[in-house]
Amino acid sequence: MARKFFVGGNWKCNGTTEEVKKIVGTLNEAEVPPQDVVEVVVSPPFVFLPLVKSLLRPDFHVAAQNCWVKKGGAFTGEVSAEMLVDFGISWVILGHSERRLLLGESNEFVGDKVAYALAKNLKVIACVGETLEQRESGSTLDIVAAQIKAISERISNWTNVVVAYEPVWAIGTGKVASPAQAQEVHSVLREWFHTNVSPEVAASIRIIYGGSVSGANCKELATQPDVDGFLVGGASLKPEFVDIIKSATLKNSTSKFLTDVCHGLL
Secondary structure (H helix, E strand, C coil), X not given: CCXXXXXXXXXXXXXXXXXXXXXXXXXXXXXXXXXXXXXXXXXXXXXXXXXXHHHCCCCEEEEXXXXXXXXXXXXXXXXXXXXXXXXXXXXXXXXXXXXXXXXXXXXXXXXXXXXXXXXXXCEEEEXXXXXXXXXXXXXXXXXXXXXXXXXXXXXXXXXXXXXXXXXXXXXXXCCCCCHHHHHHHHHHHHHHHHHHCCHHHHHHCEEEECCCCCCCCHHHHHCCCCCCEEEECHHHHCCHHHHXXXXXXXXXXXXXXXXXXXXXXX
């Protein structure tokens, strides 16, 4: 079975009420592929979750950008998984490089957060990726394997997890991993799942790419066999986010072509 294309929009710490209403209005009016072709999730700042959830079209989903590692309590400034579920939020982004680097979240801490969120019935976009220094030293594959291993040691069911590969050097810099670079890491991650989890999980888990994705580069990236979608930063605040969602049709066409070739229909 083909993996459904996934497009997430991470709005990060951006927006005013009027700006958010404008973004949601653009999304609500957009003509995009149907839900059986692409799954769309947007992630506004915490303060805008109620507004976005109340206004956004029902075929798009809403994610939080983070949640706490355990049940709520005396943790000033944090938001618990239980709170998100109570409010009807279905997804959460965890392990984003900005939290790993700026706030010191370790692989183990991220793994604990993923496990707790899943246990509370949230779906998780789990982020992994290397810095420029790590890539230049040739340790990219070791870094992302260690990050995903820390999650794997804490969960057994990957059904509600999407893995986002986001090379840190490409986030917000305008630099983009080439389609070949993205495909290489995605392929290695899928092989890691095949060897360390199961062939079934390796075949079914969605591995998406993030890092200066735009309307200009999404089409070539989308056709890579192991790229199952995108986690989009800055461009998710702009109308071109709709073009990125539409790139799902290219993946669908490519998958059908390869299936027909394998079955000798072409």
